[in-house]
Amino acid sequence: MAPSDVITWLLDTDPALRWQVERDLLDASPEQWQATRARISQEGYGAALLAHQDPATGLWAGGAFFPAGFLEDPASKELPGQPWTATTWSLTTLREWGMDAAPLIARDTAAKLAEHARWEFDDSLPYWGGEVDVCINAMTLSNGLWLGADVEPLVDWFCEHRMDEGGWNCEWEHGSRRASFHSTLNALRALHEHERLTGGTDAAREVQRAGEEYLLQRNLTRRLSTGEIVGPWVDHFLYPPRHIYTALRALDHFREADRRDSRMQEAVQMVRDAQQTDGTWLQQHVLPGQVWFEIDVRVGEPSPWLTMQALRVLRWWNRE
Incomplete structure (x- = not known):
């Protein structure tokens, strides 16, 4: 073309x-782009993804991060990648598309997930409390803010789990003390969403600025130690x-x-x-x-x- x-x-x-x-590209009037955005839940990708939600539990694919039974199925170990169909991924997709949360709020999704969703990492952990993975908690914080769940304790969790370098790493639980580009960006996106929607806290703004500085010191592209492209x-x-x-x-x-x-x-x-x-x-x-x-x-x-x-x-x- x-x-x-x-x-x-x-x-x-x-x-x-x-x-x-x-x-973002045409500077259309708010009336125009908001009318288009309102169609997400009614047609196309948004409507199709909403149709896969279980109306009784609020879950997608029966699980929080993985589909129900996936981790127990021996065949899953032979599959490439991981499924992207469970609840956290589905909610994140709808939110990142910009869908208004109203249809999910009308379905009482936040309360249903609080009752029925448990993390595969540890099924004693309530869904909106998050777990130990930075990227999972980032999605949970953003999704909870979107749906009106109480996820404020997760903001404190990010403040407490920042690495000395200024970023975050999903492997902290396994002893890593070096920040990760992937984990840091996901944490920053969630903290920015918290600041945008709530005004944020002094502590959250401080760690967000430090995380952004971690990436900027590396030109968004390179290892600080060697100057090589990070990956x-x-x-x-x-x-x-x-x-x-x-x-x-x-x-x-x-x-x-x-x-x-x-x-x-x-x-x-x-x-x-x-x-x-x-x-x-x-x-x-x-x-x-x-x-x-x-x-x-x-x-x-x-x-x-x-x-x-x-x-x-x-x-x-x-x-x-």
Whole structure:
């Protein structure tokens, strides 16, 4: 396609994507993009994912992080990746699409999950209290805020579990004392959501700034110790990203926080370099595992989701 056709191509998509194009790329009126966003629960991907929720328990696939029985099934050990169908992943997907929480609130989802959901790591842990994994707790904090659950203790948990370097690591329980790009970005996204919705706390703002500085000291891309690119995943953009760090996803966080810094230049250049001559960005990686249905394209094909995200990041970065 010609570069001038990219916006037209992006508008011919599901409401979960289209409303973001209208708001972030076209500066459409709030009335227009809000009307499109309201359609997420009624048609397309959003309606399809909502249809998989158990109305009695509020769960998806019968489990909190994994489908019911998955960890006990010997065959699961032979499968590539992990399933992405259980409750935490499904809620996170709907929230990140921007769906209004009202349909889930009407279903009393938060209360049902408090009653019926338990973490596979330790089934004595209540769902909204989180568990030990940074990325899981980040999703739980954001999802709980969205649905009106009491998740404020998780904010304190993030303050208490920050590494000395300023970031977080899901492997802390196994003795790691080094922060992780992946875990840190997921924690930052949740803490930013807490600040946006509640005003935050002094302690939470402090650790959030420290976590952002951890990434910025590394130019969002490199090891501080050696200066080497931290991993091949940094510029292998993918949708859905699940828990995976990329330069694009990190930049999108800083766009949402509206914090520009010259140390982001290399990450921005990675995004620019990945643009194709037709103005699109390709799907570069897909995480294996069971899904309810496919959302984006196969590896090597132009991705509407990545194209929208990249264009809005560059638009933010290039503004005067």
